[in-house]
Amino acid sequence: MTEPTPPERDLLAAELALGLLDGTERAEALRLCLSDPAFARAVDAWSIRLSPLLDGVPPVVAPERAWHAVAARIGAVPQLANDATVLQLRHWRRGALLLGAIAACLALFLVVRPAKIPGSPSVGVSQLADASGAAILGVAYDRQHGTLRLSQTSIGTATKMPELWIIPSDGKPRSLGLLAQDTKSIHVSREMQIFFENGATLAITLEDPGTAPHEAPSSTPILTGKITDI
Known part of the structure; x- marks a missing residue:
């Protein structure tokens, strides 16, 4: 080796x-x-x-x-x-x-996980869980590059696709876009990166792809989880 x-x-x-x-x-x-x-x-x-x-x-x-x-x-x-x-x-x-x-x-x-600068968390992680509390989706956010990595996204239905939302401290959901099947990573735009604060919530709803992008969720999230800086 x-x-x-x-x-x-x-x-x-x-x-x-x-x-x-x-x-x-x-x-x-x-x-x-x-x-x-x-x-x-x-x-x-x-x-x-x-x-x-x-x-x-x-x-x-x-x-x-x-x-x-x-x-x-x-x-x-x-x-x-x-x-x-x-x-x-x-x-x-x-x-x-x-x-x-x-x-x-x-x-x-x-x-x-990149090299970490003391006092400046570079990675936020979250486990998105369903209503029963069972962890379904692992997420890691690389603050240095604005990259969001997901463990799996095979959670859609025949007519609807999962849409990922970031909900910061102001409580307003902001769409990060639809997630195609088996999406492993997405790039977070600069205007959205400011909302990835420690304690912010990530959520997934099932939405009609024909009407995307959406200003707000049309249904209750099926998965949610808070971002924790490490």
Whole structure:
């Protein structure tokens, strides 16, 4: 593996801490973790830094059959495993239960995360949730480039398309346009960038594409989420 630059090492440490690596990438990162104490400390630091993001995610208990299937694939854990091994397994099991709910949003954040200037947040993130509170869409806003990245937008119907809105502190929705299926990123115009304040709300409604652009939503949003600077 080519020796990563300091910013790339920091990103790699974050991805390893979140469990976003697999295959060869994960194996190489683990080898680096074993051979480089500074990199190992960076992984630990990212784990601590990102752990508060788990607080708002309700735990989801996987069916017992899922753990039996895992055990069958990797071999049963010896009955006489020492306490450290048991604790480690419990740690990874808890992480696996929670990771799915936040991985999309965090992965999105890692992709767009530029070098951060102290006192000047450069990335805002949001999880747009439905009425039940289930997170459906991860969003990251790169303030430096005015780019909004989305985890997925396959949420339209046969006759209507999702329209994205920004709602700042004045409470007035402003359209960011219709989202075509599988849109991954959009550029936010300069006149709209000023409304992407910390705490502003992103919302999605289903609208008639034939009458776009719209001055205001025609229905109740199906997804909403507040922007949080990080």
